[in-house]
Amino acid sequence: MLRSRGSTSKKSWRTFFDAITDNKEDIEQNGSEITTEPESRYFYVIIREVERSGKVPVIRFNVDTNIEHFRSSQFTDVRRTYEEFIKLGKHLTISNPECLVPPLPPSITSAGLGLEEETKYLHIRMQKWFDLISESPILMQDKELVYFIEGHFGYSPVIRKNKHGSVLKRKAIKIQAAPPDDTPELCNLRPIIKQFYRQTSESSTKLEKVIKTLRVLSASEDELGLKFITIADMEQHSGMSNAFRKLGKIIQSISHSRLTQANIKAVIFIDTLSYISSDAFVVEEALMNRQILIKELLSAQTSSRSKVSTITRLKSSSSIKPEKVDEVLASLEETRSHEQNLNIKLTRITTNLLQEGRKWIKRTSSDIKSSLKEYTKRQIEYERRLLAILESSRPDIRNIDHTGGLSRLGREFSRLKNRNDINSSQTAQGDAWSGIQRQKNHIKKEYDSKFLKRIDDVLDARSAFETLGTKVN
Numbered sequence: 001m002l003r004s005r006g007s008t009s010k011k012s013w014r015t016f017f018d019a020i021t022d023n024k025e026d027i028e029q030n031g032s033e034i035t036t037e038p039e040s041r042y043f044y045v046i047i048r049e050v051e052r053s054g055k056v057p058v059i060r061f062n063v064d065t066n067i068e069h070f071r072s073s074q075f076t077d078v079r080r081t082y083e084e085f086i087k088l089g090k091h092l093t094i095s096n097p098e099c100l101v102p103p104l105p106p107s108i109t110s111a112g113l114g115l116e117e118e119t120k121y122l123h124i125r126m127q128k129w130f131d132l133i134s135e136s137p138i139l140m141q142d143k144e145l146v147y148f149i150e151g152h153f154g155y156s157p158v159i160r161k162n163k164h165g166s167v168l169k170r171k172a173i174k175i176q177a178a179p180p181d182d183t184p185e186l187c188n189l190r191p192i193i194k195q196f197y198r199q200t201s202e203s204s205t206k207l208e209k210v211i212k213t214l215r216v217l218s219a220s221e222d223e224l225g226l227k228f229i230t231i232a233d234m235e236q237h238s239g240m241s242n243a244f245r246k247l248g249k250i251i252q253s254i255s256h257s258r259l260t261q262a263n264i265k266a267v268i269f270i271d272t273l274s275y276i277s278s279d280a281f282v283v284e285e286a287l288m289n290r291q292i293l294i295k296e297l298l299s300a301q302t303s304s305r306s307k308v309s310t311i312t313r314l315k316s317s318s319s320i321k322p323e324k325v326d327e328v329l330a331s332l333e334e335t336r337s338h339e340q341n342l343n344i345k346l347t348r349i350t351t352n353l354l355q356e357g358r359k360w361i362k363r364t365s366s367d368i369k370s371s372l373k374e375y376t377k378r379q380i381e382y383e384r385r386l387l388a389i390l391e392s393s394r395p396d397i398r399n400i401d402h403t404g405g406l407s408r409l410g411r412e413f414s415r416l417k418n419r420n421d422i423n424s425s426q427t428a429q430g431d432a433w434s435g436i437q438r439q440k441n442h443i444k445k446e447y448d449s450k451f452l453k454r455i456d457d458v459l460d461a462r463s464a465f466e467t468l469g470t471k472v473n
Contacts, residue, residue: 041067043140045130048077050123052115057082057107059126069146080148082107084155085126088148091157092139093282097289098352099139100360102132103278110208110270111263121267125275132363138352179294183350189357190287197280204273211270214262218255225252239400246396253389261382265375272371276364283360290353293346300339307332 044064051058059082063075085104093101105125108118133139148155181187228248235241310328314320 041065041137041140043067043134043145045127045134047123047127047130050119050126052119057119057122059085061130063149065140067141069141069143071150075149078149080155084148087155087157088144091144092133092142095144096138096142097286097293098349098356099136100283100286100353100356101139102129103275103282105129105275106271109267110211110274111266121271174288179291179298181291181294183354186287186290186350186353186357190284190291193280193284193287197277197284200273200277200280204270204277207265207270207273211262211266214258214265218259218262221255221258222252225249225255237400243393243396243400246393250389250393254386257382257385257389261378264378264382268371268375268378272367276367279360279364283357286353290346290349293342293349297339297342297346300335300342304332304335304339307335 042065045061046064047059047061049060051060058079060077060079063078064073066073089101089104092099105122105128107122109121139145144157147157178187178190225248228244228251230248232241232244232248235244307328311325311332314325314328
């Protein structure tokens with residue numbers, strides 16, 4: 001029995017060694033062995049819903065990840081309050097000095113919109129915040145995210161790290177000159193970010209005053225519209241009464257449109273500038289922490305040189321105490337170890353901040369451009385809506401009396417039987433221009449005749465645009 005087992009074991013070992021040799025021959029023939037690439041890490045978050053049952057919003061989201069720290073690859077219907085997100089954002093900012101952690105978007109807009117609109121904007125901005133966290137390979141592997149997602153009874157940071165220096169120390173360092181830096185890109189970036197932070201903050205404050213003035217103007221216009229409607233009730237002439245009533249309603253419609261446009265401007269500009277300003281402050285603080293680290297490294301290097309000179313003096317001394325030498329050597333070893341750790345940390349932070357800074361500049365530029373583009377589209381829509389509102393008053397104004405009201409301006413007048421006879425300048429193809437020219441024989445004032453003598457040709461809108469070299473379809 002033993003011999004049979006031994007024979008089978010020998011055969012199995014021979015088969016094993018033959019397989020190894022065959023594998024080596026294949027590797028030598030092919031030149032290299034096929035290696036499987038490690039699977040890339042990912043961390044995806046999709047926000048399902050934002051609940052506003054109370055003062056603090058509750059965010060519900062799903063998570064899909066392959067990071068090994070998590071117990072599962074998928075988590076559905078995770079519920080966290082907005083305050084818990086604030087705690088997570090503070091932890092990520094403090095414990096990852098080599099990353100530019102985006103600030104958490106505000107839970108409400110500066111326009112004070114309705115509940116549904118506020119929820120919509122918060123949903124979009126929170127999803128964007130999660131996307132930025134997921135793009136960072138360092139932040140997505142922070143172990144605090146495990147506690148944040150897998151916790152069942154609320155969340156509070158487990159890992160706590162203090163910031164670099166106290167508040168007074170940081171203020172004193174900001175006043176001092178910057179330490180010598182071998183990375184000019186980051187050294188020059190901080191004053192630019194600081195100036196950008198101040199300008200965006202000031203612009204946001206000034207825009208708030210503009211929005212406040214627009215809201216006051218909207219309220220005044222609404223009151224003016226009511227007064228015109230009151231005048232219409234007292235007017236005896238039917239044509240004037242209808243014109244005053246229509247004019248009052250139009251002024252009220254303009255007031256409501258102006259208020260809506262002011263709220264849109266607040267959401268697009270004020271909220272964007274406020275968030276970009278907060279983001280710039282985070283970048284400035286991260287660069288400030290790096291400068292503090294550079295000063296700590298310079299201090300450690302100075303301490304190391306001082307201890308080396310102390311050892312040199314001890315060597316040249318006539319009487320050497322062994323206890324003193326051991327103490328100085330231990331202190332030197334500790335200082336050099338601290339210096340080495342600071343050097344490694346500074347190298348890691350500098351390398352990552354270079355990449356993060358470039359990404360931040362591109363992201364901020366994209367946000368500003370998209371805000372300007374969105375505001376331009378909304379402003380065009382507002383101006384077209386305003387023009388359509390004003391044009392709706394033309395039938396009532398022209399039908400005040402049999403002469404057509406504004407017929408003295410030179411336009412041919414015919415009594416309007418139908419209110420829809422006047423073509424609107426707002427069509428499906430865009431802005432349409434009226435090709436009706438003024439008649440030269442309808443001159444009522446001496447000033448008009450003198451003015452027309454100085455003009456060879458009277459141009460309408462289409463002819464003027466063609467003269468300027470602009471095609472009008």
